[in-house]
Amino acid sequence: MSEQQGKPSKIIWQTCPNCQTKIQYRKDNPFRPFCSERCKNSDFLGWTEEKHRIEDKLPFSELDADFDEHH
Numbered sequence: 001m002s003e004q005q006g007k008p009s010k011i012i013w014q015t016c017p018n019c020q021t022k023i024q025y026r027k028d029n030p031f032r033p034f035c036s037e038r039c040k041n042s043d044f045l046g047w048t049e050e051k052h053r054i055e056d057k058l059p060f061s062e063l064d065a066d067f068d069e070h071h
């Protein structure tokens with residue numbers, strides 16, 4: 001009569017949203033839902049790049065002209 005109470009052996013798999021690698025779901029994985037720090041950072045960089053592109057679309061020529069007058 002031995003009851004085994006320990007770690008659950010159920011393995012949950014998930015797919016990394018960045019590189020589609022199958023990874024084992026772990027509660028203590030700091031990069032969730034990504035497979036690694038690299039994938040997490042690459043996603044983050046993609047976000048900031050998108051932001052910069054939007055800012056680039058602002059009409060800078062108008063600001064430039066104004067700045068020139070003050071000079």
Ligand SMILES: [Zn+2]
Pocket residue numbers: 016017018019020021034035036039
């Ligand atoms: Zn990945």
